[in-house]
Every structure is written in C-alpha cells, then in structure tokens.
Amino acid sequence: MEPTPTPVITIGLNVNHPNFDYSMAELEQLVIANHMQSIATLVQKLDHPDAGTYFGKGKIEELADLVRSTDADTIVANDELSPSQIRNIENATKATVIDRTGLILEIFANRAHTKEAQLQVQLAKLRYQLPRLRTSASQRLDQQAAGGGLANRGAGETKLELNRRTIEHQISHVRHELKELGRSYETQSQRRKENRVKTVALVGYTNAGKSTIMNELVKRYGENEDKQVFVKDMLFATLDTSVRKLELPGNKQLLLSDTVGFVSELPHQLVEAFKSTLKEAATADLLVQVVNYSDSNQELMMETTQRTLQEIGVPNLPMITAFNKADRTGSRFPERAGENLIMSALDPASINELVAMISAQLFSDYVQKTYLFPFQAGDLVSTFNQEFDVQQTEYQADGTKLTVSLPASAAERYQKYEID
Ligand SMILES: Nc1nc2c(ncn2[C@@H]2O[C@H](COP(=O)(O)OP(=O)(O)OP(=O)(O)O)[C@@H](O)[C@H]2O)c(=O)[nH]1
Numbered sequence: 001m002e003p004t005p006t007p008v009i010t011i012g013l014n015v016n017h018p019n020f021d022y023s024m025a026e027l028e029q030l031v032i033a034n035h036m037q038s039i040a041t042l043v044q045k046l047d048h049p050d051a052g053t054y055f056g057k058g059k060i061e062e063l064a065d066l067v068r069s070t071d072a073d074t075i076v077a078n079d080e081l082s083p084s085q086i087r088n089i090e091n092a093t094k095a096t097v098i099d100r101t102g103l104i105l106e107i108f109a110n111r112a113h114t115k116e117a118q119l120q121v122q123l124a125k126l127r128y129q130l131p132r133l134r135t136s137a138s139q140r141l142d143q144q145a146a147g148g149g150l151a152n153r154g155a156g157e158t159k160l161e162l163n164r165r166t167i168e169h170q171i172s173h174v175r176h177e178l179k180e181l182g183r184s185y186e187t188q189s190q191r192r193k194e195n196r197v198k199t200v201a202l203v204g205y206t207n208a209g210k211s212t213i214m215n216e217l218v219k220r221y222g223e224n225e226d227k228q229v230f231v232k233d234m235l236f237a238t239l240d241t242s243v244r245k246l247e248l249p250g251n252k253q254l255l256l257s258d259t260v261g262f263v264s265e266l267p268h269q270l271v272e273a274f275k276s277t278l279k280e281a282a283t284a285d286l287l288v289q290v291v292n293y294s295d296s297n298q299e300l301m302m303e304t305t306q307r308t309l310q311e312i313g314v315p316n317l318p319m320i321t322a323f324n325k326a327d328r329t330g331s332r333f334p335e336r337a338g339e340n341l342i343m344s345a346l347d348p349a350s351i352n353e354l355v356a357m358i359s360a361q362l363f364s365d366y367v368q369k370t371y372l373f374p375f376q377a378g379d380l381v382s383t384f385n386q387e388f389d390v391q392q393t394e395y396q397a398d399g400t401k402l403t404v405s406l407p408a409s410a411a412e413r414y415q416k417y418e419i420d
C-alpha cells in the first residue's frame, strides 16, 4: 500500500510570468509525484522577489498563519530560492521549505534505478547542496542520500568547512565513477553505430505517453514482448533510458530508446547530469517527439522540449512529431500531415501509421534489386532471407532469383549477382 501523502503548502510568486497558472498547476503535479499533497496554496504578485524572504513581509506573516492553522509543516516554492531565502522563510514560519529544484531532485532521487541514473542524481544533489549547507532543504536530501553521513544539524563554522570539503570530495568521486561508466557506455553505442543498426529515440515532455508508445511497439515488433517499460500517470515515471530492439516487417531492424521526460525549468544541475543518459537521443538517426495533444499547454511543452534538447546538445536531427492522446480530444486520428501525426497510443491504426512513418524515414536509403544466385552461391539465399526483405523468390534452371529490398550500402556488395 502506498503511504499517505505528506500534506504541504505550495507557494508561488507571479513576477509578470505569462504562464504563471500553468507553472503552479505543474508544481501541484510535481508535488504529487513526490508523494506529497498540496492542502493550501498562497500566491503573490510582485515586480521582483524579495531578496531576503521571496514573498513580501505581510505575505510571509500570512504564510506563517497558514502553517499554524493546517497540518502542513512543509512549504514548497514554485521557484528556485537562494539559501538565505529558504532560511528566512523557515525561521518565520517554523516549517521546512523545499524549492522547485529541491523537489525535482527529490523525485529523481526516489526514482533512479540504474547505477548511472543514481550517480547522476547524486551528483546533481551534491551540486545543489554545496551552497545550501545549512538549510533544511539540503538536509532532506542528505537524509535520503545513500549511506547518509552528511548530516549537519547544528553545524558550526568548522563543521561547515568540513562538510564543504566532504561534498567537494564526493563530487569528484561521483564524477570519476560516472566517467568510468560513460566509457563502457560509449563503446556500446559506438558498436551500434558500426553495425549500422538504425536508432530512434522517443523524446518529449513528461507524461506525454513516450513509454506507452514504446510498449506498444515492443508488443508488436520486440524480440521479447515481456520487455515492457514502466508507465504511470504521473510526472517523471521514466528516469532511466531503456533501449529495445525492434524488427519491423521486411527484416528492418532498429533500436528504440525511451528517455526521461522534460519539464519546464528542469534544474540546470540535472540537465548537466542527464546529458549522458540522453546521449542515446543525441546519437539517434531519428527523434520521435511525443506531445500530449490533449493538454492545452502543448505549445509550451514543445518549446520546453526544443530548448532542453538544445541545452543537452542534441543536434538538429530528423524528427517525427507524434501528437498523442488524441482520443481525449475531438480530433480525428490517425491523421498525418507531413512529419506530424495526430494519434493515440491506444489505437492500433495510429501505431501502424507511426511505424510506417518511422520506417519511411529510417529506411529511405533502401533500394529494390533483383538477384540471381547460382546454386553454388546457395548460402547467400539463406543469408538474404535472414537479413533483408525478400519480396519474391523464383527457382530457375540456373539458380534462385530473389527480388529484395535492402540498404544501398549492402546492395553494393552484391552487385555481381544483380540482374535487371
Ligand atoms: N488516453 C490516453 N492515455 C494515454 C495515451 N498514451 C499514454 N497515455 C497515458 O498517459 C500516462 C503517461 O504515460 P507514459 O507512457 O508513462 O508517459 P511518459 O511520456 O513515458 O512519461 P514520463 O516517463 O513521465 O516522461 C499513462 O497513464 C498512460 O496510460 C493515449 O494515447 N491516450
């Protein structure tokens, strides 16, 4: 059974923020993803945040009253706060303050499963903690850190120095471990490149349906249909990149990867840390951007996706945009316009259309050829049947005639058997 969510108060400052309501709604979702529940919300409109307390003086008093009159002893702020803002709000309200960055880091810390994701989150946490050594926001992260050993309650100046050095030491240690892992990772993807297996990466905003699409494709075309990935209606269900091998009709093989979802204002510490997980996307032959077409903020989400892809250094790759969850809208689907597809992951016709689009993009260098293999080259007939898309076979007196669709590069190798 899931534990009861921790009650919290969410707070936000509207500093001429055009998408303020949306960012507050997203904060509520992030809170839920961290097993918390917002029981009250306090917002203020200001020209700029108060340098010392974020909210203005009167609003801070209101917040303190709210803490006293509810069950919540945790406050979650919609922005990244300075260490002194966190400390001052905590002193004024006697509650624990977590900022948006700290919240996202907590979610990631609780969800990371692979060694690499865990190290990356740890690195991001350490970087976040460094300037915040004495706030309870960083202590919460401390307590979660594997092995702990960093608790610094009642820290004096010397202890603080010590902690700083410990953290710096840990940062370089984690970096080193990541580098080692990265090396083996690189050889893996290098090998894939050499074998010329085409790669496709699903990217996009969190909760858009990337993992659901991955599972539908694995069910139909996977080596092993049990290799399903985790799907859940909450933010950041996926944190680790999973790669699955698919074989589309006609022996067309590809590697499909499902990646971590993006969110507005993804903490820069995490963007940095996840660069290597997202390398899978950076080296792909094709990106499929999944968009939640039923969300009124889809434009914003697409902008965030574009910006994040740039930040993590994904070059401008060929892209198909899948406007997913159309079953929740009044729109017709599947409906294709160029490289855009309005679709639903729950609809087989949509999945077929998506596969056709992926296949057309990836295998555009395929050519159709007719070969005559004499009987002494009989081995090639079985090789061709295993590796390529054999569309027609005719047994003739002088050998076996095959009509085949295959990559242009492979066709070059078998030129001498080619007949018109
Ligand atoms: N109605 C409807 N629901 C969908 C569709 N695709 C996905 N969902 C649901 O949307 C929720 C999120 O789906 P996921 O596949 O986990 O989303 P994701 O993009 O992988 O999310 P993260 O891993 O958090 O980045 C789940 O509850 C899915 O069942 C769709 O086409 N239609």
Ligand SMILES: [Mg+2]
Pocket: 210, 211, 212, 230, 231, 237, 238, 258, 259
């Ligand atoms: Mg997912």
